Every structure is written in structure tokens, then in C-alpha cells.
Amino acid sequence: MLSRTIAPEIQYADLSQQGETAQLGMWVFITTETLFFGALLFTYFLYRISYPHEFAIAAKDAVLWCGSINIGLIMTSSLTMVLAINAAAEGRRRALIWWLIGTAFLGLGFLGVKGYEYHLDFNDRVVPVINFVMKPGEGPASELFWVFYWVATGLHAIHMTIGICLVLYMLLWRVRRGEITRAYYAPLEVVGLYWSFVDTVWIFLFPAIYLVGRA
């Protein structure tokens, strides 16, 4: 079992300072992401307030069970990720590996369900520009809902894909090479921050997309 002695980079006094700097760097990135997705949600609120009835009718076609399974998967993946970090902090390498594998699988499961949902959406002809048919009772603004749906879920899926790649990088490179140790696990914690942020984005997309017009 590999377990390297990690020395801080030359600009840091110790590993603790290096770790905190890495963590703050990820928080700066998350700040930009907050504004990015926040602006996207602003357009959603704007259009929903402007066209409440069209949005309610259009959103009924969103596949609730897919969205519900996915919020369960992504929340569970946040749990497994944080348990992986705990395992790293306690030096439990085997548990760390299994929690990371679980996180990656839950992330892949999310994308799998999302992919199947996209397939259902395509068959339901709710893909603006490419394959869209206005249904009875819908107005032109209904298409706006689906534009938001595809842009928001597409961007989120890209973020998820990046997250899965980062988890696999941790698993197959950093952990395997013994670079994630009880003494220094900052890279894993930084990936965990990103992963949980992507979780919070879905937490807001879920009611915006799947819970509209159900009553």
C-alpha cells in the first residue's frame, strides 16, 4: 500500500496552510458558479412570473420520477463523498476507496437516468428548435420553459461529468499513488466542495422544473 510523505509546496509554511489555500480557491470558483447559475435561475423566475400558466402547462410534461430519483441519487452521492473525506481524514484507505467508487457510480447513475429522461423528452417532442410540438392549451411561452430545461439540465450534466472525472482522478491517480493521506487530503476535500455544490444546483433545479403545475 502506497503512502507517501507529502511536503508542502515551496510557497507554503506547512500543509495546513496549503490545504486552506486550496479550499479557499475552490470557494472563489464556487462564488463564480453561484453567480452563473443564479443568473440562469433569474431568467427562470422572470419568465415564470411573466407566463405562469404556460409554464404550468409545459412543466407537466417534465418526467417527475426521473427528477425525483436523480435528486435522491445526487444527495446520496454528496453523503458518500463526505464519508470518503472522513475516511481519508481517519486514514481508512479501504473505506476511502469504496466511498469514492460509490460516489462515482451514483454520479454515473444520475447521468444514466438523465440520459433516459432526455430520450423520453425527445419522444415527447419537447426539444425546442429540433423536435418541438406545441400541445393543446400551450402558448408560445411554453417553449421558453423547455429552453430553460435543456440549458439548465445540460449545463448541470456537464458539471456532473466534470465531477465524475475529478472523483475518478482522485481514485485512480491521487489515492492509488498514495497522495491522499491522513496527513494531507486537501485535494479530495476540494473535489468534495465542487461535488456538493453541483448537488445544491440540482436542489434548486428540481422544484423549478419538476414541481410546477402538478396540482
Next chain:
Amino acid sequence: MKSGTERDPAMLFIVAWLVLIALTGISIWSAFLGLGMYAPVVQFGIAATQASIVFVLFMRLKGPPSLKWIFAGSGFFWLTFLYGLSFTDYATRQGWPQHF
């Protein structure tokens, strides 16, 4: 990290996860209650609560360094400008939104 800081026990995260799942159930249930214009208030309120749990516990905002709060809060601080100024613009337009 080392972070040099104590991690929260696994049980705390498991309880937080159970709360998150329960809140999701309540959110879905609320969608079928016919709450009208209050439905999004309830659902996004629940979402904000869930996000706070994730930020504070899973993303360890509650632990040191406290400088994290400034970094994490700055995004929401600037978001209030974006929402405040933009909605002020729309809210002061005549005839918007049409259904009110």
C-alpha cells in the same frame, strides 16, 4: 487538511442526509396540494433550507477557517444585486407582469 481540523462524525452526515431526503419528500408532496402562488415559495424555501444544510455541513462552512464565510457569502452578496436591480427594473415597468 491536513486540514488540521477535526471532521464531523459520520452519523451527523447520515442524519443530515435523512433530513435532506425527508425535505425532498415534503417538497414533492407540496406540489400536489394546490397551494397556488404559495407553492413556489414553499418549494424554493425548502430548497434553500436543503442547500444551507449542504453548504454548512457537507461543504464544512461551519468549520475553520472562518474566512470561508466571506468567500462563500460573496457569491450570494453579489447575487442580491443581480436579483434586486434586475427585478426592480421589471417591477417598475408598466403592464408587467400581465396577469396581475
